[in-house]
Amino acid sequence: MQFVKAHGAGNDFVLLEDLDDALRPNPAFVAAVCDRHFGVGADGLIRIVRAPDADFFMDYYNADGEVAEMCGNGIRCLAKYVADRGLWAGDELRVDTRDGVKRITVEHDGSGSVVRARVDMGAPILERGQIPMTGTGDPLHEQLVVAATPLEAACVSMGNPHAVVFVEDLAAVPFETLGPALETNETFPAKTNAEFAQVLNDHEVRMRVWERGVGETMACGTGACAVAVVANLRGYTGRTVAIHVPGGTLYIEWTADGHVYMSGPAEESFEGTLGARLTSLLPQTTSTKG
Numbered sequence: 078m079q080f081v082k083a084h085g086a087g088n089d090f091v092l093l094e095d096l097d098d099a100l101r102p103n104p105a106f107v108a109a110v111c112d113r114h115f116g117v118g119a120d121g122l123i124r125i126v127r128a129p130d131a132d133f134f135m136d137y138y139n140a141d142g143e144v145a146e147m148c149g150n151g152i153r154c155l156a157k158y159v160a161d162r163g164l165w166a167g168d169e170l171r172v173d174t175r176d177g178v179k180r181i182t183v184e185h186d187g188s189g190s191v192v193r194a195r196v197d198m199g200a201p202i203l204e205r206g207q208i209p210m211t212g213t214g215d216p217l218h219e220q221l222v223v224a225a226t227p228l229e230a231a232c233v234s235m236g237n238p239h240a241v242v243f244v245e246d247l248a249a250v251p252f253e254t255l256g257p258a259l260e261t262n263e264t265f266p267a268k269t270n271a272e273f274a275q276v277l278n279d280h281e282v283r284m285r286v287w288e289r290g291v292g293e294t295m296a297c298g299t300g301a302c303a304v305a306v307v308a309n310l311r312g313y314t315g316r317t318v319a320i321h322v323p324g325g326t327l328y329i330e331w332t333a334d335g336h337v338y339m340s341g342p343a344e345e346s347f348e349g350t351l352g353a354r355l356t357s358l359l360p361q362t363t364s365t366k367g
Contacts, residue, residue: 078356080110081158082117082346085150087295087324089346091119092158095136098126104142106358111140116355120294123151125158131173132165139290147176147236149298149327149339153194156181157343160191176236195340198299201306201331202234209238210264217310224251224258231307235337237289238269239303243313247275247283256287272300276313283321295324302337305329 081092091110093100102124111119124136135155137148152172159165160183170181177199184193202208205216216232219240230240240259244250250273259271271287284304286297301320308314309331316331327341 078351078359079348080117080351081348082119083154083157083344084324084346085153085296085298085343086322086327086341088148088150088297089119089295090148090151090154091117091122092154093122093124094158095124096127096164100124101360102136102138102142103358103360104138106355107138107142108140109355109358110351111142117349117351120288120291121145121148121151123148123155125155128173131171131178133159133170134173137174139288140292141290143290144175145237145290147174147179147198147299149196149198149235149302150296150341151298152179152181152196153298153341153343154345156183156194156196157191157345161345174236191343193340193342195338196298198235198302198337198339200335201303201337202236205232208232208234209266211266212264217307219264221259221262221264223262224254226251226255228255228259230259231311232269233303233306235299235302235306237299238265238267239272239300240265240269241272241274241304241307243274243276243308243311245275247273247285250285252285252287252293256285256293260287260289270297270300270303272297272304274304274308276308277321279314280317281319281321282308282314285323296322296327296341298327298339298341301327302329302339306331306337 122138126134128134180197183191219230286300305318330338
């Protein structure tokens with residue numbers, strides 16, 4: 078079974094082409110493939126399938142094997158994969174996800190390869206129950222105690238849940254302690270992605286992210302969108318923001334129509350063949366689009 082390893086600003090993925098929807102990744106298979114010592118190593122796995130109501134369906138899994146709704150960096154990598162291989166051509170790529178259809182435009186280099194993509198991530202969800210969160214109150218000012226530390230989180234969904242904590246000095250945050258504790262806080266019944274963000278000025282923010290089901294990653298596209306939205310709502314920034322992450326910079330624009338647009342790089346690292354130990358974990362069955 079062939080695979081491609083790709084990344085968007087260091088957030089890395091294993092891509093499997095399965096256009097006829099023959100495969101069904103299970104948690105054991107996904108976790109084994111994403112294992113950085115005994116597998117390929119990645120933050121997540123993307124299965125690329127043809128879709129009836131879009132060009133493709135992105136079947137996305139976090140590194141722990143759990144299904145996830147959406148991945149902003151991953152969908153740019155999918156766009157590069159299908160465009161570079163001639164599986165799609167046109168002005169706008171439409172990719173179905175568990176958070177609905179996303180529209181993507183791509184940029185090419187001189188050789189015709191895709192190097193960047195811009196994704197319409199849709200409108201942010203600010204209603205508490207839909208993020209989802211338990212309890213009552215304003216999710217943009219959620220008072221929490223995490224690992225015995227009082228925090229105020231600004232919570233939003235970009236198709237998946239995010240809790241953003243603004244800090245004065247990102248380097249001083251006990252990230253490895255607070256990140257996993259915030260991810261699994263009981264306020265978030267589906268767990269949450271946890272972003273710690275330092276506002277640099279009215280158009281730049283620095284961010285670290287602890288991704289749900291993964292741990293720290295070099296970048297998170299939906300997380301960058303979440304940070305940009307809540308930074309604007311709190312009056313820290315305008316509606317066009319550069320989000321600096323360990324793997325690079327993502328550019329976020331929250332437009333007048335309410336949609337959030339994310340732009341960033343997409344790059345393939347290598348391709349290969351999965352070994353028999355890994356493929357033996359993978360049953361072949363029907364669609365996982367539901």
